[in-house]
Amino acid sequence: MYNPNPTNRDNGTAPTVAVIGCGPGGMFFLHAVATKRREMEQTQQIESSNCVLPIVTCFESSSSPGGVWKSDRNGGTTNMYEALWTNGPHFAMEFFDHTYDEHFGCALPMYLPRKLVLEYLLARVTKNDNKFFDQVKFNTTVQSVKYDDEMSKFVIQTLDKTGSVSIGHFDKCIWAGGKNSNPYIPKAMADVLSSFEGRIMHSSQTDENFDMDTNGKSVLIVGDNYSAEDLTLQAIKLGVEEITICSRSGNGTACETEAWPGDKVDVLEGFLPTGVTNDGRGVILSMSEYDFDKDKYTETSDTRTLEVVDTIIFCTGYSSNYGMLDASLRPDNESACFSKDDLPKDWKMTSNFLSEEFGDVPVGRIQNHPGLQRTLYRGALISNPSMMFLKEHIDVPLLSLDVQTWLLLAHITENNIPSVNEMNRWNKEQFINEMDNVFQRFNLDMKYKEAFDDMDDDHWTEDKFDERTIELIQEYYRLQFRTLA
Numbered sequence: 448m449y450n451p452n453p454t455n456r457d458n459g460t461a462p463t464v465a466v467i468g469c470g471p472g473g474m475f476f477l478h479a480v481a482t483k484r485r486e487m488e489q490t491q492q493i494e495s496s497n498c499v500l501p502i503v504t505c506f507e508s509s510s511s512p513g514g515v516w517k518s519d520r521n522g523g524t525t526n527m528y529e530a531l532w533t534n535g536p537h538f539a540m541e542f543f544d545h546t547y548d549e550h551f552g553c554a555l556p557m558y559l560p561r562k563l564v565l566e567y568l569l570a571r572v573t574k575n576d577n578k579f580f581d582q583v584k585f586n587t588t589v590q591s592v593k594y595d596d597e598m599s600k601f602v603i604q605t606l607d608k609t610g611s612v613s614i615g616h617f618d619k620c621i622w623a624g625g626k627n628s629n630p631y632i633p634k635a636m637a638d639v640l641s642s643f644e645g646r647i648m649h650s651s652q653t654d655e656n657f658d659m660d661t662n663g664k665s666v667l668i669v670g671d672n673y674s675a676e677d678l679t680l681q682a683i684k685l686g687v688e689e690i691t692i693c694s695r696s697g698n699g700t701a702c703e704t705e706a707w708p709g710d711k712v713d714v715l716e717g718f719l720p721t722g723v724t725n726d727g728r729g730v731i732l733s734m735s736e737y738d739f740d741k742d743k744y745t746e747t748s749d750t751r752t753l754e755v756v757d758t759i760i761f762c763t764g765y766s767s768n769y770g771m772l773d774a775s776l777r778p779d780n781e782s783a784c785f786s787k788d789d790l791p792k793d794w795k796m797t798s799n800f801l802s803e804e805f806g807d808v809p810v811g812r813i814q815n816h817p818g819l820q821r822t823l824y825r826g827a828l829i830s831n832p833s834m835m836f837l838k839e840h841i842d843v844p845l846l847s848l849d850v851q852t853w854l855l856l857a858h859i860t861e862n863n864i865p866s867v868n869e870m871n872r873w874n875k876e877q878f879i880n881e882m883d884n885v886f887q888r889f890n891l892d893m894k895y896k897e898a899f900d901d902m903d904d905d906h907w908t909e910d911k912f913d914e915r916t917i918e919l920i921q922e923y924y925r926l927q928f929r930t931l932a
């Protein structure tokens with residue numbers, strides 16, 4: 448096993464840590480440990496300090512690092528497609544310890560191609576150690592993780608590409624398996640489309656053969672966010688005949704897009720596929736009404752029929768893969784969501800630009816939110832804080848992962864986990880703070896989302912240049928970064 452801290456006074460006391468996944472999250476954690484070790488060596492603290500760095504083993508299913516940023520699709524994991532350009536500005540992904548000047552040495556466009564970001568991320572972690580990735584067991588899938596109470600150790604079963612199964616014991620386990628690791632296709636919708644005779648694919652299957660699915664074809668896209676927008680533009684470039692995007696809530700970027708190149712795109716807000724035509728070649732779409740509080744859609748009699756569809760692309764997003772974790776170690780269980788009972792009885796939102804229009808919106812169903820779960824305290828599972836999670840959860844995924852790695856390292860080296868009561872109290876305070884923020888409450892509280900949904904399309908919140916909108920967006924980001932800090 449690779450030992451990241453060979454000069455530790457007493458390796459017998461160094462905790463052993465298993466990291467699941469070598470995407471950005473996993474490799475940033477290894478990088479944080481290496482950085483801390485170097486700092487301690489430089490200040491000669493390594494012998495005198497009480498800080499004992501962990502011995503880390505990282506397991507990665509595929510044959511190389513980078514997670515979704517790769518495009519090779521080896522090992523059956525989710526990858527971006529080769530020609531993807533980022534949707535976030537480059538300055539939100541620059542790291543202080545490997546600047547763009549140092550790496551690229553030239554001016555950069557606002558958005559970067561996937562390939563350059565991957566190169567940059569790999570260069571950052573290997574620049575002080577060209578054997579950095581020796582500590583990763585590639586082609587090795589973590590099949591199961593259980594916690595043995597008697598031993599106080601995680602029992603981790605892995606499978607390598609030779610078919611060999613191994614069992615290892617670890618003091619800590621960090622899940623870095625990726626929020627976007629499993630393509631998500633709503634089962635009910637897949638069932639409705641089972642008699643469709645054309646091609647059905649998920650956005651993650653887009654590859655160099657995408658022209659065969661789009662050139663001269665009639666395409667239906669389900670879902671209206673980034674993948675939908677991106678693949679629509681790709682398909683137009685590749686000579687698609689026509690594209691229909693159907694959107695459940697109308698909240699995604701494709702619905703916000705005011706103009707598309709060519710005259711080939713039709714966006715149907717509120718429509719979802721509800722059937723297939725008798726010849727199996729067309730799709731019937733129905734207008735659906737959404738009950739925000741019950742999270743339920745009801746079909747109406749307003750339907751559209753697309754007589755000929757060649758390709759259906761599900762751009763319905765992804766889900767995290769917690770399948771390898773024992774049920775007791777998963778963060779997304781039934782008690783993960785906050786509810787109005789977590790707010791003080793007399794709770795009222797602080798007055799803001801929308802208060803007069805909205806009045807006091809009663810608190811509704813609170814949606815599961817990756818950045819705020821009752822089961823987790825700053826990345827550590829409250830019921831067993833030796834189990835930790837590295838999950839992107841704000842609008843700057845890479846930065847958020849990097850910050851969290853230092854938090855998890857501190858959990859391990861400083862043993863800084865407070866009592867369960869204290870963790871719950873901290874989480875509740877965070878929840879109250881977030882409910883007081885207009886756009887964060889929109890993300891969390893379904894009744895508040897509904898109040899937004901009821902507003903006219905030309906409301907000032909839709910105008911990104913309105914001073915009130917700008918202030919609310921800034922408040923939203925201030926909250927995100929304060930939380931991260």
Ligand SMILES: Cc1cc2nc3c(=O)[nH]c(=O)nc-3n(C[C@H](O)[C@H](O)[C@H](O)COP(=O)(O)OP(=O)(O)OC[C@H]3O[C@@H](n4cnc5c(N)ncnc54)[C@H](O)[C@@H]3O)c2cc1C
Pocket residue numbers: 467468469470471472473506507508509513514515516524525526527528532533534535540587588589590623624625626627628765768771837838839843844845848
């Ligand atoms: C299409 C797409 C476009 C995106 N574009 C952007 C963008 O422009 N900007 C941005 O900042 N973010 C973007 N993201 C978000 C992206 O998820 C994060 O930037 C980042 O990759 C998350 O890193 P991660 O390490 O948490 O997860 P991942 O990158 O998913 O890495 C997880 C790793 O864990 C491994 N793994 C999973 N299960 C196991 C197991 N059982 N055993 C061993 N290994 C396992 C996987 O093989 C993978 O290598 C995009 C995501 C997608 C899907």
Ligand SMILES: NC(=O)c1ccc[n+]([C@@H]2O[C@H](COP(=O)([O-])OP(=O)(O)OC[C@H]3O[C@@H](n4cnc5c(N)ncnc54)[C@H](OP(=O)(O)O)[C@@H]3O)[C@@H](O)[C@H]2O)c1
Pocket residue numbers: 531532533534535627633636650669670671672673674675677694695696697698699719762763764765
């Ligand atoms: N160029 C890029 O950088 C790029 C490109 C693609 C993706 N990404 C990233 O990849 C991640 C995933 O993006 P994504 O666009 O694939 O997924 P996403 O953001 O999760 O959007 C999923 C879409 O599917 C819809 N949907 C989900 N479940 C549904 C259901 N049961 N029925 C009907 N519609 C349903 C959602 O509608 P509702 O709004 O109603 O929930 C939403 O429109 C994001 O982090 C994104 O930033 C980046």
